[in-house]
Amino acid sequence: MTEEMTLVPKLLLSMTTTIGFMIAVRSIRSRDELSLIDAYETAEELHEKYFGHRKYSEYQSFYVMYKRKK
Numbered sequence: 001m002t003e004e005m006t007l008v009p010k011l012l013l014s015m016t017t018t019i020g021f022m023i024a025v026r027s028i029r030s031r032d033e034l035s036l037i038d039a040y041e042t043a044e045e046l047h048e049k050y051f052g053h054r055k056y057s058e059y060q061s062f063y064v065m066y067k068r069k070k
Contacts (some may be wrong), residue, residue, distance in 0.1 A: 012050050021055050022069055025062075033045065036066075 014020030029039035040062050046070045056062040
């Protein structure tokens, strides 16, 4: 293993899909007792840290998908 390689937790890998991201937000929300918007921002921070970009452009974009998939 090289220095550039990082082990990525399974939950983070699942965040690459819409459903996986929703599951991660729900998990963060229940674990940390956060509001939906705060859990979303936490998930986005993790996504950006590991994948270099945000999953959604803004909370409203996420929320539309969240309501559709709920």
